[in-house]
Amino acid sequence: MASSRSLSTTPTPKIGILTSGGDCPGLNAVIRSVVKCATQRGWEIYGIPYGTQGLITLEQGNCHSQDFRLYDHGFDIPGLLHGMDILQFLSGSILGSLNKGNPSDPLIAQEILEGYQKLGLDALIALGGDGSLDIINDLAEQGHWNWIAIPKTIDNDVPLTERALGFDTAVDTVTRALYDLTFTAASHSRIIVVQVMGRDAGHLALQSGIAGGADVILIPELTPQLTDSVLDDVCQQIVKLRHNDRQFALIVLAEGVRNQAGKKEKYIGDSLAKQIQHHSDRLCQTGNPEFCVLQGLETRATTLGHIQRSSMPSSFDRLIAAAFGRKAVELIAAQQYQQMVIWSQGQVDSRPLSMVIPLIKQRHQAHQCTRPVELSDPWVTTARDLGIYVGSSAEWDQDQDQELDTKLEQELDTELDQELDTELEQEKATDLPQKTSFAFSQAALGEAL
Ligand code: F6P
DSSP, X not given: OOOOOOGGGOSSOEEEEEEOSSOOTTHHHHHHHHHHHHHHTTOEEEEXXXXXXXXXXXXXXXXXXXXXXXXXXXXXOOGGGTTOOOGXXXXXXXXXXXXXXXXXXXXXXXXXXXXXXXXXXXXXXXXXXXXXXXXXHHHHHHHTOOEEEEEBOTTOOOTTOSOXXXXXXXXXXXXXXXXXXXXXXXXXXXXXXXXEOOTTOXXXXXXXXXXXXXXXXXXXXXXXXXXXXXXXXXXXXXXXXXXXXXXXXXXXXXXXXXXXXXXXXXXXXXXXXXXXXXHHHHHHHTTOGGGGGGTTOOEEEEEOGGGXXXXXXXXXXXXXXXXXXXXXXXXXXXXXXXXXXXXXXXXXXXXXXXXXXXXXXXXXXXXXXXXXXXXXXXXXXXXXXXXXXXOSOOOSOHHHHHXXXXXXXXXXXXXXHHHHHXXXXXXXXXXXXXXXXXXXXXXXXXXXX
């Protein structure tokens, strides 16, 4: 497979963008940012539909490269709203996204690589979570693609970035749901268990639980399994609330927490609700009278589901989206490829994929979360100090993970120092401001799909 074209020798650079994996709020805002920043440089932008699937469609001759063109002049909304720039407010992805398919099948991979070749891109910007970024990196290595990764996921579990796109909005969505559920829980004196997404990570449950006033937050990092001792503690917490005349309770449960048998369950919230009732009855009947106050207290479960992926992006996610998109274009302009843009200490930055991908692979192989909540996470301390029950033990070896991260960070610092001067020089040389009109060809994309 021939290597990608070189940006420096191309009269009109062509860059592609795709969204891969589960959707999340803010994807369109990144696409908008990339289109605007790249168009100003005089580049052509191609939006690949349905992740790498669009490249297969192209390779099979079911659409043309030009069908993928994205232009900087918004949607054709009639009347006085014409020209309104709504992409940054829209959830989902105008390009579509896929979290299925198997590019590890050599025949499928071959089609994707040939589709990419046919599109003739100088560089690709791909938005994905840990799984998608790993897959795209493998393809990029095979096809010698120049690419930039943008981390996105409501799970916030992409290594080496404090924030992934979409997480902030999801925290808001769950927080709002908890607010709403508080009133019905209080009105019926119920315990409500709220099952929250996050895969194997507890960031979403932890942060929304604190913001939404939960009494108990169960996350895989701190309470990996619903053991008898966790159930004892949860019941104890509710007894404590009852003694303070609280008639209801809110429990936030991350979907990654396993059942008593150590297995994952799709509706683990339902199981927990039933277990709390049985467990408190048992405790009461086996000589623990304090738990008898829980008898007759109804426990119900709500699974929030995909609504967590679909609200209007928060202002913070829109800001991150703008910064991530701009940074990705800037890195391409400086020909600094194979990087992932990251959010660190309140600003956008980047890290070489050679640091990110091995971490992801290593954790996938060990069936570990790619960026778990650490015991030292300030939100864990905050929850505990507020009297929220968050469990007490961790079954993963946090020290080992931290050691590895520190080692990789140190290697990176040296590498970054060397790269910085080169980057600045290249940035100075690349400045192609060019104003164009804004048009995204929806019809063409529709045909391509
Ligand atoms: O990774 C994002 C996520 O929303 C997880 O929190 C959740 O477990 C999963 O995707 C759901 O995926 P699907 O939409 O394929 O069921």
